[in-house]
Amino acid sequence: MVAACVAAVASQAQASNAVRISQVYGGGGNTSAQYTADFIELYNSSTSPVAIGGWFLNYSSAVGSTFNATPFTIPAGAIIPAKGYYLIRASTAGVNGSALPTPNASWTALNLSGTAGNVVLSTTTSGGLGCGSLAGVVDKVAYGNGNCPEATAAPTLSNSTAAIRKAGGETDTDDNSADFTAGAPVPHSLLIATSGGTPTADGWTIVLSNTGSTSVNGSFTGNSADNSSSTAGTVGNPAWALYANGTDTATATRSIAAAAGQTVSIDIDNGDVASGKSIGVEFRTSAAAALTVKFVGGDSFYSVVDSAGTSTSSVAFTRTGIRCSLTVGNSGNYKLTIGSFSRIGTLAASATAISAVRVFNNSAGSGTAANLYFNNLMLSSVMPIDLDGDGYVAGSSAGQDCNDTDATIKPGAAELCSTVGVDNNCDGSTSDVDANASDKVLYYRDQDGDTYTLSTGANFCSGTTNSGYSSAQSSPVDCNDTSATIYPS
Helix, strand or coil, X not given: CCCCCCCCCCCHHHHHHHEEEEEEECCCECCCCCECCCEEEEEECCCCCEECCCCEEEEEECCXXXXXXXXXXXXXXXXXXXXXXXXXXXXXXXXXXXXXXXXXXXXXXXXXXXXXXXXXXXXXXXXXXXXXXCCCEEEEEEECCCCCCCCCCECCCCCCCEEEECHHHCCCCCCHHHHEEEECCCCXXXXXXXXXXXXXXXXXXXXXXXXXXXXXXXXXXXXXXXXXXCCCCCCCCEEEEEEECCCCEEEEEEEEEECCCCEEEEEEEECCCCECCEEEEEEECCCXXXXXXXXXXXXXXXXXXXXXXXXXXXXXXXCCCEEEEEEECHHHEEEEEECCEEEEEECCCCCCCEEEEEEEEECCCCCHHHCEEEXXXXXXXXXXXXXXXXXXXXXXXXXXXXXXXXCCCCCCCCCCHHHCCCCCCCCCXXXXXXXXXXXCEEXXXXXXXXXXXXXXXXXXXXXXXXCCEECCCCCCCCCCCXXXXXXXX
């Protein structure tokens, strides 16, 4: 494991607190199904990768007395990255619905109920055991009238709904009914987990510029241990590494199809970067970089390059690794997240989708301390787009967000005097102002036009002309505002 500020694979005790079941879907392939297959998804809530190889996943019917005799054993070497997901595909009952994103593992013998059941994740086998006899339990979920819950069961499901752990998997009060909601399934997919293999087998295209010198060259290491004292990794963490020194460069590129509503994430872990040289990652179209995150030796912060050019982020140089997550919005908009830093902007190269990810080392320096390590390339399923986080999905229909780059613009937002020309509430008008707009000011009544006002009036936008009203109060005030011949002498 390379980045996401990762130091080591978590211990089993830590893992029991960090890994939880994040989704259960049993309606796969049925009438009105969202996906053609059932699935169970796991989530790692910690800031360290968790090794789950050899753990057990099992299922029982809602009122069954024991779990399946043969549980599913998670494949050896399986690791969930920090804040990452692990998708397990189950059986297909029919042909209705969309295909799942690429799963991490498949348990095709499992046929989940679409309405009610029990799922358990454990470090020791659960085969043939009753709920009260389970040991080594990491997490368990009952849905519908399932009889083996944490506290009380999650809602009853349907062919179009999954049990979804709240806050993307973060919520865990040990009460299934409080932690889960029933909603449209949103399976995630971990496309690349660097557990070994050649770069070609893992889907990467490597381009090296090599001067021919044995000490100054570009190179690629598959399944390397990210264990340099100058980087964040720990011995045994599998990663890929790019090395480039002198005037040489090394890049690794992998095709990936990310359309509007999808998030692409990758972890990178840099060490030393020579002055003026750079390392980083590009999210690309087929021919050009749409968004680049990079660090240039001598700078203090990572930089972001998009359609507006190069800007400096608030992410300070670190050797503990970063996770770069790019969410593709509508019409070329995007949201980039690196830890607590986020940026909303427009992709370069007129891009509206991402077709490849490229990691690069432009002559960062010699020795493993200057390697750029990377892994955990992830792609989410298509989800509702809300880049600005205002709670409204992007779109042009009623009730949708007409500007997903500004959280102050959304259905129901106030239409103010100061923002005339902007459709704040997404009603299609840029000229309307709310009757009770907070920035209106008091105009004084002068209905008879004798230039003497009352001490009362109505609120209007400052600087506007309003028949029968004056922006300034007269002194003295009018005693009769219905006759222009009656006024103070």
